[in-house]
Amino acid sequence: MVQVPAVRNALRILNLLSSVGVPLSASRITAELGIPRSSVYHLLTEMEEAGYVMPLPEEKTYGLGIAAYSLANVYATQQPLVNLGAKYVRNTAEVVAGCGQIARLVGPEVLYLYDYRSPGAPVSSLAAGARLSAARTASGRAIISALPETEARSVYTIGESAGLSWRDFQTECQKIREAGFAEEIDESVRGFRSLSVPVLDHLQRPAVALTVTFLTSRDIGEKEKEMVVTCLQRGATELSQRIFGLGAKQGSSFMGRVLNGAGPLRGKLNP
Known part of the structure; x- marks a missing residue:
């Protein structure tokens, strides 16, 4: 050889x-x-x-660097992950008459791999194949918040910063980790609101994000918002287990909150 x-x-x-x-x-x-x-x-x-x-x-x-992360994340584009993840975003999107997306990080952008529009939902620009600045979307922020700090800073430095300093962006990422989900309203697409959680791979790195997007004018209450987040988190946890082999006790702070019933959804995950 x-x-x-x-x-x-x-x-x-x-x-x-x-x-x-x-x-x-x-x-x-x-x-x-x-x-x-x-x-x-x-x-x-x-x-x-x-x-x-x-x-x-x-x-x-x-x-x-970004190229190393993108290479490691290519597995996320393979069909099994998208096929299995589709049902979770479809079912959750229908709760709020919105759209469901699966997206992954590509350099400083998020690439939308899958998009589902529930019956009667308005058309947004987050269709499969679309690319948007990661720092300005809920999908991108969910993924960035689960990255090591050096990689998160790379994405922040290269891409659009959403008008935030690095310190403020770090604070925003910490809030996302503590809450267990990312949210953005009228930022990536005017008139729309998104909720998103990351799916972790076998190295407990973010592979993709599961996201639900709906009209900002649809004023959902905290209970309905909590239901959407819980559905996305459960879907992300199951995908981590089925695709990447993570055990029921494993996961980052995102997955840990779901599996252990902690965080803002404490006591409401195991009916």
Whole structure:
């Protein structure tokens, strides 16, 4: 078998950065992998140009870039996940006479993979194949909030920031994690409101988001909103278990709230 050391070492660096979950310095990468420091710098430069790593000059470290995340997330586009997820967004959308979407992150944007319009629901621009700024949509925010901070910052830096500073955007992401869902009103599409939750893969990273969108003028109460969020969360949890093999006790703060009956829906998930 022909061996290509540079390719192998580049993959080792990607595996290291993805496994530790925090940015690392070149010297730390050298120490962990035993690759000569000069080779590490050369590889990091090439990987940065290709978008697979992102330098953080103020910290003199490197984290995963957008290209690495997009590659890892490609599995989300495969048919089983969309097929299984479709029933959850369909059923939930009909609760509010709205539309249901499945979306994934592609660089600084969300790509809508699936769209369902319940009978009588108005047409929105969130059709399958549409791309919108991730930071301005509930789908994108749900996914970004479940990313490691360095990757979330990459998306924020490259894309539209929705008029928020990085500090304010961090605060918004923290609120989403605490609530267990993302919400936006009249931001991505005027006249529409969206609720969204992420689906986690076997590495407990966000694969896609399940979203329901409906008219802002449809003034739903807290009880109806809670019902929509609960349905989406249950769907996301089941998809994580069936597609990615997460156990009933596993998951991020999003999934943990659903599975353990915590957070804003405490005591209402297990009738």
